[in-house]
Amino acid sequence: MTLTVRPHRDEVGLKDGQLYVDGAWRPAADGATWTHLHPASGEPIGEFPIATMSDVDDAVLAARRAFDDGPWPRSRAGQRIQLLHRYAQLLREHTDELQRLQALDNSIPLSFGGVYAPSVGAAADVFDHHAGWVDKVGGQTLPPYQGGDHLAMTFREPIGVVAAILPWNAPFLLFAQKVAPALAAGCTIVLKPSEYCTFSVLHMVELLVEAGLPDGVLNVVTGPGDPTGAALITHPLVDKVSFTGSRAVGRRIVEASAGTLKRVSLELGGKSPTLVFPDAPDIGLAAMTTMGTVTMGLSGQACVAHTRALVHREVYDQFLAAAEMMAGAITYGDPFDAGVLASPLINTRQLDRVLGFIERAQEAGAKLVTGGTRPDGELAAGNFVRPTVFADVANDMEIAREEVFGPVLAVIPFASDDEAVRLANDTEYGLGAGVYTSDAKRAFRVARRLRAGTVGINGFQLEPHLPFGGFKQSGLGREGGRSAFEAYTELKTVMMPLTEELM
The missing domain is CATH 3.40.309.10 (Aldehyde Dehydrogenase; Chain A, domain 2)
Incomplete structure (x- = not known):
């Protein structure tokens, strides 16, 4: 007898996936699809679109409009906090179905769902944690160094349009580690899940829409690294790329970012x-x-x-x-x-x-x-x-x-x-x-x-409020805690004279 997961697919009610662009679910421009094969049985489980360069362009433009003209980057701290907390609660309420979708995606067993780091609960905690930073991170007022009477101020502003590229192995936590601080900071996002773990991520997006996220703030393009991922990391209107995956792809992202000097956060694995x-x-x-x-x-x-x-x-x-x-x-x-x-x-x-x-x-x-x-x-x-x-x-x-x-x-x-x-x-x-x-x-x-970026004494645990990332070729930047929030912001200095004379 050969192992089959088809009955579980039917029980979960798995639907074929779609792109999510500017508040609407849709197929790829050319109708191309990817068939996901379950890693435990080799059976086809479902299909989702392979986003073309045109689809990626539509998604980035939607995120650009939402950032430049939309309400989210200019929303009040209370609005962002409420939405992030509301979403965290929705994640907790839908834990069972999310875990079942993940089992159909990457075959992580349901028995492992209680382990904290890769759990839905950990993802919810990350959103709750970053909701707490929204009204606590700001700039400074500094005394004049020279010249006339003036006020020097710094501000933290959202970095812009973020390309968030997820691996397949821990979709709940890694979705949260990228999306939560980006939304908390006021950024807009184009998300690409791994082609080997798409259905659980799409359901996380559905729940975020249910929580009330405005159209265009989060867009999703699905498909493999080439062409979908390549089109996203090279797009000139993307301000930052956040990627978790292999060193080889990380190097490609650094090279691709050079043309427009995109900000980059990379977590590239280890040999711990x-x-x-x-x-x-x-x-x-x-x-x-x-x-x-x-x-x-x-x-x-x-x-x-x-x-x-x-x-x-x-x-x-x-x-x-x-x-x-x-x-x-x-x-x-x-x-x-x-x-x-x-x-x-x-x-x-x-x-x-x-x-x-x-x-x-x-x-x-x-x-x-x-x-x-x-x-x-x-x-x-x-x-x-x-x-x-x-x-x-x-x-x-x-x-x-x-x-x-x-x-x-x-x-x-x-x-x-x-x-x-x-x-x-x-x-x-x-x-x-x-x-x-x-x-x-x-x-x-x-x-x-x-x-090493994280050292455990007589045990090892990842937690939402702690920075996580690597030294050397394990990556650039940190996810988790204040450092993650600040990675989705730019620091601006403003100087204002306090007298009629020019400084």
């Missing part, structure tokens, strides 16, 4: 290390938690998954045994099954890529402890790879340096604090890190030395 010291409170728990970030829910398809475990030699074997046990406990299959804990890989291209990493790691001398194969039987048509652990990994091996984006953990031994920090920082990435120790001084000292 967990550092496990011999005095960790619980070695087994550290191993299972680390392995959980690599296998549960997204099957390692998360930018901040801790896919490098740097483990002190004294506890190395103990860590490996617990990681192997955790890998064997992970279940996968039908995302609507309450007993399923992990997803397949998002498409066949990613499946082949991950299997290639696994094969080359063994050829390079890494020891395969468990996993590395695909299941057969009813799961054979899906993009599944069993949770995989490699031991005796050298930090210069490909498996330790490249973002695999799959359920693969590389375990690397170390002998001293200095060696652990050196290995952790010896990477082109710098998104997240974890430190497991009972010594508060060591925890603080090591955390400060790590070149």
